[in-house]
Amino acid sequence: MSENMKILSANIYGFGKWQDQQIDFRDKGLVIVSGENESGKSTLRQFILFILFGFPPKKRESYLPKTGGKMGGRLKVSTREQGIFTIERIHDRNNGAAVCFLTNGVTEDEKWLKESIGGIDYRTFQSIFSFNSSDLNQLHTIKADQLGEVLLGIGMTGSDQIYQTEKKLDSHLNQMFKPQGKKPEVNEQLINLEEIKKRLNDLKTEENSYHEKKNLETKVIEEIDELQQELTIWKKKQLYIEKQIQVSPLLNEFHETHQQLCLYKKDGEFPENGIDRYNYLKEQLMPLKSEFSVLKDNEQNYLTELERIKQLLWDPEILEEAYILSEKSGEYSQSLNEIEYLFTEISKIKKELTNDIDQLQIGLRMEDVKDLSLPFHVEETWNQLKNEKQRLSMDQENVDSETKSIEHQMKNVEESNQRINSELLPLETINDYKQKLNSHENQTKLQLFNDYNHNQKNKWQKESGQRIKQSNIVVIVCLLLSLIGVGTFLVTEINSLLILSIVLILFGIIQRLFVKNSNQRMERILNQAQTVSNSELKLEDEQFKEINTILSEQEKYLTELEKGEDDYQKLRIEQLKIEEKRIFFKTKQENLAVQIDEQIKLYPFLESVDSDYWPKLYHILITVIQRWSKITNLESAIEENKKQLTGYENEITVFFQNNDFESPQKETSEKFTFLRQLIDQQMKYKSNLEQYQEWQKQVHDLQRKITQRMKPYHEEIESLWKHASVEDEENFIKKGNNKNNQQKLENRIADIKSQLSQVLSQSELENASVKQPNEQELKLEAGIITDYLEEIELNLEGKRQALADVKALLVKMEGREDYSIVKHKFHLEQDFLKKQAKKWAVYQLAKQMLGETKQTFQKNYLPKVIKSTAYYFKQLTNNKYTNVFAPSEGDPIQVENHFGIRFNVNELSQGTSDQLYMCLRIALSEVVNEDYQLPFFIDDAFVHFDENRTKIMVKLLKKIGNEQQVILFTCRNSNEFSEEEIMDLQLV
Numbered sequence: 012m013s014e015n016m017k018i019l020s021a022n023i024y025g026f027g028k029w030q031d032q033q034i035d036f037r038d039k040g041l042v043i044v045s046g047e048n049e050s051g052k053s054t055l056r057q058f059i060l061f062i063l064f065g066f067p068p069k070k071r072e073s074y075l076p077k078t079g080g081k082m083g084g085r086l087k088v089s090t091r092e093q094g095i096f097t098i099e100r101i102h103d104r105n106n107g108a109a110v111c112f113l114t115n116g117v118t119e120d121e122k123w124l125k126e127s128i129g130g131i132d133y134r135t136f137q138s139i140f141s142f143n144s145s146d147l148n149q150l151h152t153i154k155a156d157q158l159g160e161v162l163l164g165i166g167m168t169g170s171d172q173i174y175q176t177e178k179k180l181d182s183h184l185n186q187m188f189k190p191q192g193k194k195p196e197v198n199e200q201l202i203n204l205e206e207i208k209k210r211l212n213d214l215k216t217e218e219n220s221y222h223e224k225k226n227l228e229t230k231v232i233e234e235i236d237e238l239q240q241e242l243t244i245w246k247k248k249q250l251y252i253e254k255q256i257q258v259s260p261l262l263n264e265f266h267e268t269h270q271q272l273c274l275y276k277k278d279g280e281f282p283e284n285g286i287d288r289y290n291y292l293k294e295q296l297m298p299l300k301s302e303f304s305v306l307k308d309n310e311q312n313y314l315t316e317l318e319r320i321k322q323l324l325w326d327p328e329i330l331e332e333a334y335i336l337s338e339k340s341g342e343y344s345q346s347l348n349e350i351e352y353l354f355t356e357i358s359k360i361k362k363e364l365t366n367d368i369d370q371l372q373i374g375l376r377m378e379d380v381k382d383l384s385l386p387f388h389v390e391e392t393w394n395q396l397k398n399e400k401q402r403l404s405m406d407q408e409n410v411d412s413e414t415k416s417i418e419h420q421m422k423n424v425e426e427s428n429q430r431i432n433s434e435l436l437p438l439e440t441i442n443d444y445k446q447k448l449n450s451h452e453n454q455t456k457l458q459l460f461n462d463y464n465h466n467q468k469n470k471w472q473k474e475s476g477q478r479i480k481q482s483n484i485v486v487i488v489c490l491l492l493s494l495i496g497v498g499t500f501l502v503t504e505i506n507s508l509l510i511l512s513i514v515l516i517l518f519g520i521i522q523r524l525f526v527k528n529s530n531q532r533m534e535r536i537l538n539q540a541q542t543v544s545n546s547e548l549k550l551e552d553e554q555f556k557e558i559n560t561i562l563s564e565q566e567k568y569l570t571e572l573e574k575g576e577d578d579y580q581k582l583r584i585e586q587l588k589i590e591e592k593r594i595f596f597k598t599k600q601e602n603l604a605v606q607i608d609e610q611i612k613l614y615p616f617l618e619s620v621d622s623d624y625w626p627k628l629y630h631i632l633i634t635v636i637q638r639w640s641k642i643t644n645l646e647s648a649i650e651e652n653k654k655q656l657t658g659y660e661n662e663i664t665v666f667f668q669n670n671d672f673e674s675p676q677k678e679t680s681e682k683f684t685f686l687r688q689l690i691d692q693q694m695k696y697k698s699n700l701e702q703y704q705e706w707q708k709q710v711h712d713l714q715r716k717i718t719q720r721m722k723p724y725h726e727e728i729e730s731l732w733k734h735a736s737v738e739d740e741e742n743f744i745k746k747g748n749n750k751n752n753q754q755k756l757e758n759r760i761a762d763i764k765s766q767l768s769q770v771l772s773q774s775e776l777e778n779a780s781v782k783q784p785n786e787q788e789l790k791l792e793a794g795i796i797t798d799y800l801e802e803i804e805l806n807l808e809g810k811r812q813a814l815a816d817v818k819a820l821l822v823k824m825e826g827r828e829d830y831s832i833v834k835h836k837f838h839l840e841q842d843f844l845k846k847q848a849k850k851w852a853v854y855q856l857a858k859q860m861l862g863e864t865k866q867t868f869q870k871n872y873l874p875k876v877i878k879s880t881a882y883y884f885k886q887l888t889n890n891k892y893t894n895v896f897a898p899s900e901g902d903p904i905q906v907e908n909h910f911g912i913r914f915n916v917n918e919l920s921q922g923t924s925d926q927l928y929m930c931l932r933i934a935l936s937e938v939v940n941e942d943y944q945l946p947f948f949i950d951d952a953f954v955h956f957d958e959n960r961t962k963i964m965v966k967l968l969k970k971i972g973n974e975q976q977v978i979l980f981t982c983r984n985s986n987e988f989s990e991e992e993i994m995d996l997q998l999v
Contacts, residue, residue: 016128016945017976018059019095022085025076026061027054040972043993044980052980053143056950059978060141062086062100064133065109065121071102093127128945136945142932143950197847204840224821231814238807245800252793254770259786265763272756282734286747289731296724303717306710313707320700325693329670333690336666340683343659346652347680353649357642364638367631373616385632392610393625399603400622406596413589421582428575431568441565444558451555475530482526489519873897879934880927887926887963895927922956929964933971946976 018036023029028051036042046052057074060066062084066074075082083101096119097112111119111127125132131140185195282288325333368375375383496512499505610625611617620628660679663686737743767776874897881895884906894907905913906927916924929949936947949968956964968977 016088016090018946018978019087019089021055021059021062021087023058024084024101025080025082026058026084027051027074027076029054029058030076030078030080036978040974040976041969042976042978044978045982045993047982050982052982053950056141056948056978056980058084059086059948060133060136062098062109063124063128064136065100065107066133068107071107075102090127098124131945139932140936140945141948141950197844197851201844204844207840224817228814228817228821231810231817235807235810235814238803238810242800242803242807245796245803249793249796249800252789252796256786256789256793258767258770259789261763261767265760265767268756268759268763272753272760280734280736281746281750282731285731285735286744286751289728289743289747292724292728292731296721299717299721299724303714303721306714306717310707310710313703313710317700317703317707320696320703323696324700330690330693332666333686333693336663337683337687337690339659339662340680340687343656343680343683346655346659350649350652350656353645353652357645360638360642360645364635364642367635367638371628371631373619373628375616383632383636385629385636390626390629393622393629396603396606396610396622397626399599403596403600403603406592410589410593410596414586414593417582417586417589421579421586424575424579424582428572428579431572431575434564434568435572436561436565441562444562448555448558448562471533475533478526478530482523486519486523489515875938876931876934879937880930883930883933883967884927886967887930887960888923889959889963892923895930922960926956926960926964933967936975937971946978947971948978948980950980 020036021032021034023032023034025031034055044052044055054074061071061074063086071082081101081103083099083104086098087095088098089095093113095114098109099112100107100109108121109124111124113119493512493515496508496515500508500512607622617625617628656679663679663682666686667682732738732743735743735746737746764776877895877897881893884895885893891908892906893909896905896907896913898904904916904927906916906919907913916927919927933947968979971977
């Protein structure tokens, strides 16, 4: 919970028209922010609300600074619980979340800030602790019978949402259920549930007939299953007969092929696949023989080519010398390229150097660069001169700025002193006013003294009578007790009772005498006091207040005048100090000019360049000197490369002359190319020689390998002939053909068995292989089975038709909605009705709780608000209206004047109505402030106030400011505002 929060200062980075501003609220209870229209008062109020509570992104964008920069700022606040801390909030940082900086260095977040201000949000704060002139119209726009509930909503939630919530609850309840209605949701559900229940009863009657049809369906299905089983058995028999009829041609072929196979069983042995194997061996030998013949021809060609190549080859020593010399061709080409590159670089650097000198335009020539020398300390000297000149220029600007500022301040002080002198009264008038006040005070003291004596005398007279009455009572009581004691003594003869009776009589007499004497002494003292009189006239209250106010203002003017004269003397001293600075800076500027002239004498080209650019010119000149040095180095490198080229030319010329080689080329580079071609040709001859030698070796190896490969084939052929018991190829082929025919017959028999196995089982196949079936008998048996199957299928079709009829009837009955489905739907609708009833009960309970909450507020809070409102309204209207009554039973809020006459709020004038609403808001803030002591904002709410009520309102606000900070934004300057309280935005 926040306690006594005060806003101390605001630092605005950017917010609407405000940018880079620091505003001090001076830690006062009442702060008046004054300014003309469009001076930024409302924007400043929105800035404070933005820092405390934050705005949505779209609303923040409407306050972005028009001139750019970040939107946001800081707010320095203080509370009893947290002390002083700073809140910072920036539009585009942390999604607009706040960051709090505590004095102990700890940083907190948005959640901590919300807890520190008691969980109050922007909307609640606006409704309780802040309002402006437009809010005053709320009292007129709200209907009279709604005013009490709007005040209730503001007091409990910070808005009129309580009233709207109750209206919504009534609307929901009417939409859900009405005792005599049909359209509400619950009523419609009851009607729907009744219809479903009627449908459920009808379906229950049909359920018994449905079960009978289901039993008949089961019986027919059983009969159909029996017929299908019998049909399956006879179909298997029919299938077996049809298989035998189908495979009868294959069985006949099987027996005939078997008889032919028996004729080949007498022939002798023959190798397995002998013919194929023999043909394969011949095919394998044929390419080997062809390849062997080709190798013989190639061998002869290789020998001829080897002799020709040996005659073209050089001596190895000459080839070695040529190879070494050709390696130098790369170095020769590199030297040529290097010379060309160096010439290009020299041309490029000279061009850049010329451009640099031309761009400088300081009268510098290429010849001057050769002799130009810049020591290392020149750069530092030129930098010092540049910095000194810039520093003196800035100091001169500062002196001029300070001079203007001092002159402006002195002018303001003079104008202020003149204004104050014009407001001062003559000294005689002031003394006369003081004498009147002293006389008034003396007269007041005398009056108080006389009144005091008179009151004391009256008071003593009343008190004296009471003391006498009390003394007489004591005497009577003592006398009665004494008589009782004497009577008891006479009966019992106890001496102590007699002594006690005498003591009581003496006590009563003594206290009576003491009271009488003390009363007489006090009367003498009061009679001796004389009433003091004074012949001087006493001032009226209004005159006293007016004279007292005039003297206070005159004392304030004198204080301000003395302060203004002190300020003027201080400004004059500052002006003299600034003048001394000006003279000092002038001397430094003259010294600087001398140093610049010295550098121009050493380097004449500096005369056309401002000293501010000398450091930059230094780096350019260093670059120019470095480029000239680079040109000199490149020219030396060219001479070295030319010497190397001459040596290479002499070496290649001598080589061609010593070996009698004719070279058609004249250029050295072409000679190197020709030499390289000759070397490549010799390397090619050498490679060809090695290649042919290798091929010759490979031919010998291949011939040997082919002979080895042919040997197994010849051996295999001889083995085949031996196994077949033949000696030549013709007999081997004849015997092989017979063996192939036998194999074909065996394959056909196996083929027929394979086809039969796909149709017949293993046992059926074995029987068919032994005995060949009679096709005519099989066809006759098949016809008998077919007739019997047709009879069974006809009976089965009748049963199926009966089953279809029963199922169609059942489907029709089920299509009318099954009883269980309708029953399930009935329970679902019944559950939905319970949920609707529960929802209606929740709304009803919420409305009841809201009513109880309103009654609690009416009982606990509203009387406090109305009582406080009546107090402030009485003060504000100068006792014209003495009481305020809360609205009840549809009646609007009422006020009562000092004659006891009551008025509705709609019967009041615009100004008085606004004043009543302001009192309501202040009272509400005062009640809520018992738990949440936050600042109170008022923005231009005195629009319809006259001058007298404005003064009273300001006094009330000052009083409220002692307990709660009040920030008043206004465009009116009242005399009731002190300078300490006013913060003029025109001066910010």
